[in-house]
Amino acid sequence: MSESEHPARRYHHGDLRRALVDAARRLLEKEGPTALSLRAVAREAGVSAAAPYHHFKDKAELLAAVGEQGWELLDRRLDEAAAAHGSAHERMTETGAVYVTFALKNPALYRVMFDAMRESEGNPDRLTDKDHRFERLRRMLVEGGANPDDLMGLELGAMAAWCASHGLAEMIAFKRFDSMREALGGEDALMRAVLDQLTIYAHRPGGPSPSDG
Amino acid sequence: MSESEHPARRYHHGDLRRALVDAARRLLEKEGPTALSLRAVAREAGVSAAAPYHHFKDKAELLAAVGEQGWELLDRRLDEAAAAHGSAHERMTETGAVYVTFALKNPALYRVMFDAMRESEGNPDRLTDKDHRFERLRRMLVEGGANPDDLMGLELGAMAAWCASHGLAEMIAFKRFDSMREALGGEDALMRAVLDQLTIYAHRPGGPSPSDG
DNA sequence: GATGAATCTTTACGGCGTCAGGATGCAGTT
DNA sequence: AACTGCATCCTGACGCCGTAAAGATTCATC
Known part of the structure; x- marks a missing residue:
């Protein structure tokens, strides 16, 4: 005992x-x-x-467990990044960078994670985890100046941010970006540059300050 | 004969x-x-x-050929959408919608296509195809008001647009968005709503017109 | 028509996911 | 302490997979 x-x-x-x-x-x-x-x-x-x-039950269920464990780890890191110091925009970019970096450093694991999430569609247990991820995104959007009452807008914004991060994670390995990667000074900088393009809506929600960055 | x-x-x-x-x-x-x-x-x-x-040579090479044929088909549709009537922003959104719709209707084929593109990294033949895709994106960004001389900005913008479309294609099937899908009136509307969030940089390059949509 | 090369089939090998049946060792009862 | 029941693990087997070697077939050319 x-x-x-x-x-x-x-x-x-x-x-x-x-x-x-x-x-x-x-x-x-x-x-x-x-x-x-x-x-x-x-x-x-x-x-x-x-x-x-x-x-x-079968191989898929093992893979699902692996993916689940991967999400536990990544969620912890994302929570940290989302609660870090700095402006809302910086936190948003930094959190995205954590997500993309994780996917880049563990590409195979990330694929398993994403597939596991996709195949757990409808599973109430896993739905909670996914909701937590969206809640974190919505919170960051509000902190960045988004209208907290525009529920649809928040949901769309969160979805857009996640789409962008996921897409970036799967695209950034392309050789085509070698010159840009070099010009910007590494993978990390390239990643942040693209994330800045994508998260522009986060710090410019209604368009109050057109150029302050 | x-x-x-x-x-x-x-x-x-x-x-x-x-x-x-x-x-x-x-x-x-x-x-x-x-x-x-x-x-x-x-x-x-x-x-x-x-x-x-x-x-x-092996199974992978067959898969690559399948993916290549898929890209030929999709590229044709994207060329059409990019040359359609309407404003630059409409064309951008519409082209994205074509991309995402294709991926949603042929999810397995799209996966093969994306993997084939990823694994053909460094192959000069296929590099041309990929360059064509980026060229189309850059052209649309310029038509939307982006600075044609800001090569780095164009490249980042094109990359961001592609990342967003790819991510959206892989995310939109999630059950979580059922209510939103319903509220907006179908998958197509949901898709366009997210794309509007993401292509915001296309019609607001320097931030001259904060709210006109 | 004969020849050589390209194409296709047959056969075989090891690895895979999975299942049925038998062995092993633990927990709780008596 | 011995017994019992059950969870756990192993052995062996099945069909499918990707791939390779070797023989058969058919086409292009002379």
Whole structure:
């Protein structure tokens, strides 16, 4: 009862469920998404090929768990960035940068995360997580000067911001931007430059101050 | 010689290469991306499992050809939309709508297309196609009032527009937007509303007319 | 018509996701 | 402490996959 420090470390193998998710993430980083077979995950975790089926209905459910864990990590970082110092516009850009950077550094994991979110459509549990992400975006938009009563506008703005970040994350790796990346001084600067284009609505909601940046 | 109307209809099977690409697209629409195995494509085309290897190095190369054909079709539609009547801002939104609609109606094909483009990074042939897409975007931005001499700004703006469209295409299917979709009167209206948020920079480049829409 | 090359088929290999059935070890009862 | 039930894990098997080697077929050319 009190001997085991890890509350979940029990049963034959230990907490195999968590071990499998960890193994899957390790493989994703190391070998890329094509190498992520259920058998390989089981091998990495040191169990037989059929063992995962006592913890996940099928491969998709394992992937969903991996994606979920990825979102937990990313959500934590986004919360931090959204609560940081600086102007509302700076926080908005910085939060976007955190999102895009995460996706760039963990492209395979990010794909799994996005697919997992897409396939959990209608799942009430996961809906809460997604709502939290939208709530954070709406809050930042209001802090940036958006009209808090324009619910539709807030929703559209939040959606636009997320679309932009997601799209940027999937586009920025293109070689075509090498010269721009160089001219701006790195991937991070390029990212922020594009985000500035996209989040322009956040600090210019009604158009009161046309040029102050 | 002159009997066959199709210039490529020759050899044993006929133009198997094209037949395979067509079969792949048919399967993508009908069964989804998970059902798209090389063997299934060969089956659909009526040849043995190994036959495709005389026309494609491997499965990835077949997929690339499918994606390429998809881009040919989409590029044609985008060219039309970009040359349509209306204001520059209307054309911009309409072109974005065409892009997003295509992705929504052919989600599996669009994924293949985007992946093919991503994996053809560095290929000089395909680079030309991508440049054409950026050129179209830059032209529209200039028509919308952007400074033609601000090359960096044009590039960033084009990139931002593409990012936004791509992100929107992958996000709009979310159930979360059902109420908004309903309030706005359908998927098309929702799409245009978000695009309006995103292309705001197109008709307000320096911020001269804060509220005229 | 013969030749050589291109195209297609057959057969085979290892890896994959998944399932059925048997082995193993834990928790709680007596 | 032995028994029982069940969760956990392993072995073996099935069909499908991507891919390669080798043989068969048919086209282009002489």
